[in-house]
Amino acid sequence: MKKIPILLEDENGDDIEYDFPSKMEVCFQCKGYGTYFSSDVPCTICNGARVVSVIDTESLSEEDKMMYDIYIQEEEYEKEYEYEIKMERMMRR
Numbered sequence: 001m002k003k004i005p006i007l008l009e010d011e012n013g014d015d016i017e018y019d020f021p022s023k024m025e026v027c028f029q030c031k032g033y034g035t036y037f038s039s040d041v042p043c044t045i046c047n048g049a050r051v052v053s054v055i056d057t058e059s060l061s062e063e064d065k066m067m068y069d070i071y072i073q074e075e076e077y078e079k080e081y082e083y084e085i086k087m088e089r090m091m092r093r
């Protein structure tokens with residue numbers, strides 16, 4: 001099975017790379033066209049390959065699941081952080 005390396009932060013704040021099981025999925029940016037807005041510019045996510053590897057959440061082992069939880073938490077945290085920065089900028093105007 002193919003693996004996809006994801007950068008995570010452990011409880012000490014150190015960067016760790018963890019390999020999750022991966023599967024190929026139709027690119028979410030170009031929706032499988034391989035180009036931007038049906039122009040000739042190659043898609044920046046898949047580089048024209050039309051598919052991208054994503055974490056296969058259905059074949060996670062027990063250890064993978066633990067790491068996946070951390071990954072999701074970090075994603076949420078980052079989204080919240082970005083949102084806060086955006087709101088702050090808007091309030092300053």
Ligand SMILES: [Zn+2]
Pocket residue numbers: 027028029030031032033034035043044045046047048049050051
């Ligand atoms: Zn694409």
